Amino acid sequence: MKKSKARVQGTNDFNTVSKCSMVKNGYFRDDYIHHFVIKCSRRTPLIHLGYYMRVLTVDFALRSFLDATSGQPTQIISCGAGFDTSFFRLSFIGSIHQDVCFYEVDFTEVVDRKVECILGSESLQECIGPFEVNENGVRGLFGSQYRLIASDLQALDELESNLMQAGAAFSLPTLLLAECAICYMDEASSSSLIQWAASSFEDATFVTYEQIHPDDGFGIVMQKHFESMNSPLLSLTKFPDLDSQEHRYVSRGWSSCSVWTAFEMFRQVASPDERLKVVNLEPFDEMEEWHLEGCHFALMVASKGCLTDWLRKFADVPPRLTDSVVSDPINKPQVQWELLEPESGRAVCRFAHGTAMFGDKNGFEILIVGGFGPSENSLHGRRHEVLYIQNRNQDAGGPLTCRRIVDVEGVLLENVKLGVLHHTCTRLSLRGPDGLTRVMVYGGRHSPRRAVNAWPIILSVFRGETGPRMTVASSDTAATCWNNAPVPRWRHSSVCLKYPTPAPIQDYVVVFGGRTLDFKVLGDLLVWTIRASDASISCREVPHQRDRPSARFSHSAAVWDEKTMVVTGGLGEDMLPHRDIWCFSLEEETWHELDIAGMLPRYCHTSAVCGDHLFLIGGVNTLPGNQPGVCVVDLSAPSCIEYALPDQNPACPIMLHNHTSEVVDDETAILVVGGGGNCFSFGTAFNSRVIRIDLRQFR
Incomplete structure (x- = not known):
């Protein structure tokens, strides 16, 4: 005692x-x-x-x-x-x-x-x-x-x-x-x-x-x-x-x-x-x-x-805040998920990282760039090494391995910062002249006092005998363009969209929102153009429209039908989470909002579109006992159903924020990679498992 x-x-x-x-x-x-x-x-x-x-x-x-x-x-x-x-x-x-x-x-x-x-x-x-x-x-x-x-x-x-x-x-x-x-x-x-x-x-x-x-x-x-x-x-x-x-x-x-x-x-x-x-x-x-x-x-x-009732009477504190639009969490159906431990290699203990997936009929690889996590000597910090999760099995849901990419050429260049947090990794739709897959790394920070990658980095990814290898794609972008880059940012969103042209020769990466060094919350919309032939980069800002989403950060964006960006949630200038859905058409360069009832506010979530269904994975809000799980939105209706997370295993707690997610297995599943955070004075926690969510349960 x-x-x-x-x-x-x-x-x-x-x-x-x-x-x-x-x-x-x-x-x-x-x-x-x-x-x-x-x-x-x-x-x-x-x-x-x-x-x-x-x-x-x-x-x-x-x-x-x-x-x-x-x-x-x-x-x-x-x-x-x-x-x-x-x-x-x-x-x-x-x-x-x-x-x-x-x-x-x-x-x-x-x-x-x-x-x-x-x-x-x-x-x-x-x-x-x-x-x-x-x-x-x-x-x-x-x-x-x-x-x-x-x-x-x-x-x-x-x-x-x-x-x-x-x-x-x-x-x-x-x-x-x-x-x-x-x-x-x-x-x-x-x-x-x-x-x-x-x-x-x-x-x-x-x-x-x-x-x-x-x-x-x-x-x-x-x-x-x-x-x-x-x-x-x-x-x-x-x-x-x-x-x-x-x-x-x-x-x-x-x-x-x-x-x-x-x-x-x-x-x-x-x-x-x-x-x-x-x-x-x-x-x-x-x-x-x-x-x-x-x-x-x-x-x-x-x-x-x-x-x-003295407190309410004398201090004018209203009854407990409630959210009348959202049903009681007890009534929400529960998601089923599978917690996967890599068959060999290391666990993915990272948060605030970026991922990009590429694959073929024989399986897939998911690159993991940057983020915060433990190193081999168990110290936490920004991670510079690039990992990859691999499934080279033709069967959906096959075993995963997680390893380090040993050969990353060009990362020591002064302007290449891969040990970064809250950036975006966007896979480009067009390959380079060498036939390699390309990934655009943009934005992020080393600390809240230091933003990096104000100009995007284009990585070329190819398969070697021992696994994927990477190099920094050469670019003839003039130094004057680098000096005139948009305001550095992190916690923004980024997607690759297509113009309906018969013979595309360049990719269009659309970036929205984010946060800056001076605490400013951004509401600008950027279109980065990357030429397939030489990886040259240019940027323009889409003029503001009267009907547009408010400034925000820690929101999520996904691609719908190759030409539309779907933006959800995020934190506003008042530091409170949104619960809205906005669609941006690159072809028309216009925004419109979808009216969805019953959706939880959320931020620091991820999203993906499969067909006409939008899947919102995890996130955080300020509603006690009603933290986001998985929301399935029918974009064509529009309507949504909120699903609660499964009961947690105390031996392996999962926090669905600061994670990434990728659609795999012919759009039948979503893999959630990493996640976690620095939990007040309770220590730093990482999701030690990759989560597989079978999308067929929502049909």
């Missing part, structure tokens, strides 16, 4: 340092957090944004309660408070009036360390005023309005006795706060604490901020993280979603319970200007994991007595 408690206390230290780093980098003002940190280690922007949502949400709940009960004696009891600074911050800005008493409860070891920090800081002591340490047999620190108590939340008789000796009055309006605290208690103990609070306090509210949705890919990674720290989330599987959390409190004596995800609270509490400001404070390009984290943490506000 000692080891387990020590581990739980260890999460307090990580959280405090993360909050300190978030504050130090300008996300939130807290003049006291540094008093509880020996050294403030810098965290990543993704962790900063995650903790910003958390602090914003809890701070909003506390301030709303204090505003709602202003002018009357009230108390706040923080359960598992750790090194939280809420009392000091709120006292400094005058939110804690003279009739408020603030109690903090935690393990003895944590309380002793916090007391030591307070004794070493004049500014903390100034906030508290006169105080005593270890008063009346209760371990802790006791001031007139701030009282820090050592007590185990699982020992309710002791907790109640210690609170009473510290001056708590069970008849006063009371807010009990559990910020990522009771989730580490066993379910019986945490539920007993919730029920005890409901039965002990006459007018009370129980505010909880903790994890939800453990069963999807992100949720499994999240669970494994806490298990690896020997501090598992012990009640999460019994109360996995917002509805079960709401029922948990109501069934244990609370009159009402309102629930919101962290991202819903972020949208409601922060103004649009504030939201854009915090997202753009640092170079940041991991929107998927941020949105997923915001859907996997939630605020629960249970109330009784005169405090019933």
Whole structure:
């Protein structure tokens, strides 16, 4: 038990340092957090944004309660408070009036360390005023309005006795706060604490901020993280979603319970200007994991007595956001898929890469260019080596191998950057004069501060005796053209379209949208022309039209009937996902939108058209428990059916974003290659299997 408690206390230290780093980098003002940190280690922007949502949400709940009960004696009891600074911050800005008493409860070891920090800081002591340490047999620190108590939340008789000796009055309006605290208690103990609070306090509210949705890919990674720290989330599987959390409190004596995800609270509490400001404070390009984290943490506000519905009444927070266009996820049919492990060679552990497929009657190869993943020495980073997945079996669904292309000529040229993220790889329809397959690599980044490949790279691919080989196609493109390239971008879309000419001599690669170094979201439409004879390249921008898709990035595009680009989803300038479908005709150079009802919003997905059916694979949105699976769109109707992903295998979690997909086996299957991401503070996760989705199940 000692080891387990020590581990739980260890999460307090990580959280405090993360909050300190978030504050130090300008996300939130807290003049006291540094008093509880020996050294403030810098965290990543993704962790900063995650903790910003958390602090914003809890701070909003506390301030709303204090505003709602202003002018009357009230108390706040923080359960598992750790090194939280809420009392000091709120006292400094005058939110804690003279009739408020603030109690903090935690393990003895944590309380002793916090007391030591307070004794070493004049500014903390100034906030508290006169105080005593270890008063009346209760371990802790006791001031007139701030009282820090050592007590185990699982020992309710002791907790109640210690609170009473510290001056708590069970008849006063009371807010009990559990910020990522009771989730580490066993379910019986945490539920007993919730029920005890409901039965002990006459007018009370129980505010909880903790994890939800453990069963999807992100949720499994999240669970494994806490298990690896020997501090598992012990009640999460019994109360996995917002509805079960709401029922948990109501069934244990609370009159009402309102629930919101962290991202819903972020949208409601922060103004649009504030939201854009915090997202753009640092170079940041991991929107998927941020949105997923915001859907996997939630605020629960249970109330009784005169405090019933106080948060909604006084803070004007609407009921939980819903999506009336999308049916309940329980009613969605489930996709069937097959997780394939390469028969020999290496697994494809990459995300933010690009792929291009070529093949013949004897099978196919899929090139894998760039991306982020582990190397042979297990370190994560941008990958420069080019891989290929091969199926040289005439039978559909035959065994796969994954190997490295050993011979890649020309990649050391200064302008050739293959170790790149969020670029596009587009197979050209025309072969070069040497008869080789050509692939256009365009855009991408090394980091959010450095875009690369502003001018496309044309790769020639040919089969050698030991497997595919590649070279950079020669081009007589003038240097002046390179200097006048369109704005560098990543997270754009790219497809190869055809003009209806009898003897084509050039390819047309249409590029839409993307994101830039200065956080700008693009809505331009480019047509790159590549001559088949010499791989020379030119570019023009299609003039803007009144009726066109809004600027976006992380969307997807597919080819319909060789001459039309179909654009779906993506993130807009407000950083919220779209759920629309736009078609661009290269021949007419016009856009038109398809009106599709019942489609989920999504971004960072992939898409493909087979016949008149569009398949949208995976992606991310901000709807809790309703993450995208597979959407099948009948473009001729138009109509769609959303399919949920299969139940996840905890040993091999799948996250369908930052992946690529290719249609194989005579348009009877889609292979999903790679995917995953840097999951908040839970570590970097990769899809270790290639996924095969048989399209015949959708007929």
